[in-house]
Amino acid sequence: MQIAQQLAAEAVHQVLTGRNLGVTLDAMFSRQRSLTPQQRGMTQDLSYGCLRQYGQLQALLNQLLQKPLQDERLRCLLLVAIYQLQQARAASHTIVDQAVQASAQFKKPWVKGLTNAVLRNFLRQQDVLVKNIDPTDDVARYSYPQWWVNKLRHQYPQEWKAMLLAGNQHPPMTLRVNRRHLSVEAYSQQLADAGIAASELGGSAVTLTQPIPVERIPGFLEGDVSVQDAGAQWAAPLLDLAPGMRVLDACCAPGGKTGHILELADVDLVAMDSDAGRLRRTEENLQRLKLKAQLVTGDAADASGWWDGRPFDRILADVPCTASGIVRRHVDIKWLRREADVASFVRQQALILPQLWQCLAKGGKLLYATCSVFHEENQQQIDRFLQQHADAKQLPLSQDASPHARHGQFYPCAAHDGFFYALLQKN
Numbered sequence: 569m570q571i572a573q574q575l576a577a578e579a580v581h582q583v584l585t586g587r588n589l590g591v592t593l594d595a596m597f598s599r600q601r602s603l604t605p606q607q608r609g610m611t612q613d614l615s616y617g618c619l620r621q622y623g624q625l626q627a628l629l630n631q632l633l634q635k636p637l638q639d640e641r642l643r644c645l646l647l648v649a650i651y652q653l654q655q656a657r658a659a660s661h662t663i664v665d666q667a668v669q670a671s672a673q674f675k676k677p678w679v680k681g682l683t684n685a686v687l688r689n690f691l692r693q694q695d696v697l698v699k700n701i702d703p704t705d706d707v708a709r710y711s712y713p714q715w716w717v718n719k720l721r722h723q724y725p726q727e728w729k730a731m732l733l734a735g736n737q738h739p740p741m742t743l744r745v746n747r748r749h750l751s752v753e754a755y756s757q758q759l760a761d762a763g764i765a766a767s768e769l770g771g772s773a774v775t776l777t778q779p780i781p782v783e784r785i786p787g788f789l790e791g792d793v794s795v796q797d798a799g800a801q802w803a804a805p806l807l808d809l810a811p812g813m814r815v816l817d818a819c820c821a822p823g824g825k826t827g828h829i830l831e832l833a834d835v836d837l838v839a840m841d842s843d844a845g846r847l848r849r850t851e852e853n854l855q856r857l858k859l860k861a862q863l864v865t866g867d868a869a870d871a872s873g874w875w876d877g878r879p880f881d882r883i884l885a886d887v888p889c890t891a892s893g894i895v896r897r898h899v900d901i902k903w904l905r906r907e908a909d910v911a912s913f914v915r916q917q918a919l920i921l922p923q924l925w926q927c928l929a930k931g932g933k934l935l936y937a938t939c940s941v942f943h944e945e946n947q948q949q950i951d952r953f954l955q956q957h958a959d960a961k962q963l964p965l966s967q968d969a970s971p972h973a974r975h976g977q978f979y980p981c982a983a984h985d986g987f988f989y990a991l992l993q994k995n
């Protein structure tokens with residue numbers, strides 16, 4: 569699987585130069601049409617794994633080098649190979665040989681020798697190298713940027729470590745059963761009949777013990793289920809929907825929560841997003857679920873461009889955010905985000921929220937949602953909004969869905985990603 573090692577190294581390099589991992593892999597796979605599903609799967613596993621542990625891998629590699637490498641692509645190849653050696657899923661000599669051969673592409677006389685020496689030294693000294701990692705080096709210890717560790721340590725003096733570690737786990741595959749089609753119990757039975765181990769998480773959520781390709785999920789193509797993290801599945805029930813309501817799903821794409829809203833109640837739904845491409849994915853999702861909404865392309869920060877003036881009874885504001893709560897699914901976010909991005913998302917959210925508020929009917933409810941764990945985007949944003957809007961009050965959340973939630977902040981844990989929900993009512 570030399571090709572997977574090389575492609576993963578290239579994908580890691582692309583992420584470290586600022587590109588999104590999913591987009592990078594999609595582009596790679598569409599260029600390399602001859603790859604087998606196994607090769608694609610392995611490329612994905614290696615690039616996700618390497619970025620998940622990047623801080624630690626980097627600290628290990630640095631101990632093995634006498635001076636920093638100038639060639640970033642070579643550095644990424646070594647990081648991927650060290651990750652593979654740590655995982656020990658293939659014979660170590662094969663991993664080393666593949667990396668040595670791959671390093672020939674760098675066309676420098678010393679490079680094969682260096683690759684061979686670094687990786688063989690790693691194998692010989694692995695345990696000592698791990699022990700020698702400086703315990704005060706947070707980046708190496710937790711594999712997050714320093715500013716991220718500092719922020720969480722400051723904002724969550726009790727929980728920060730558990731939150732960082734939860735973000736480094738492999739995410740489970742969780743499904744949402746379309747209860748318009750069948751009950752959770754009936755679907756669990758279908759899974760059991762198909763020999764797929766799973767457990768019910770409450771509400772409409774069922775987690776598979778082992779992730780499987782979507783095409784193999786029973787009833788997926790028929791719209792019986794969708795893939796959605798359990799934390800994201802709280803949004804639609806929190807909206808407290810009733811048939812006939814006029815509902816706005818703002819920042820809806822790719823439509824995970826849009827489908828859930830329509831599964832729960834016969835509402836008149838407007839689903840809007842500024843990204844026309846992502847909105848098409850919302851449309852495809854609704855087609856699969858056989859549900860209908862009015863899809864609108866528009867800027868949530870400027871309601872004059874898309875709102876017809878008729879107030880909404882319910883609004884879901886699933887605003888753009890740092891996505892700091894979902895890093896176990898999107899490992900690249902840890903390395904793509906910069907500290908200054910937090911303030912920039914806070915500014916966007918602060919523009920969107922009052923615009924959506926004016927579209928809400930008196931007595932109506934707006935659910936503000938992020939998939940972030942940073943306070944600035946969450947309760948601090950809401951506190952500022954409440955100070956500026958005398959007609960708004962924050963309601964307690966009716967659902968106590970998770971033992972890992974407090975005051976609307978759902979902490980990332982084994983069962984769900986990190987989310988924040990604030991339910992506001994207009995007086």
Ligand SMILES: C[S@@+](CC[C@H](N)C(=O)[O-])C[C@H]1O[C@@H](n2cnc3c(N)ncnc32)[C@H](O)[C@@H]1O
Pocket residue numbers: 818819820821822823824825826840841842843846866867868869886887888889920
């Ligand atoms: C967190 S994602 C939404 C996820 C979606 N609600 C779901 O459950 O599948 C945020 C979305 O906000 C959209 N967005 C960002 N800025 C926006 C704006 N100013 N107006 C409308 N949509 C925006 C992005 O295109 C993105 O689709």
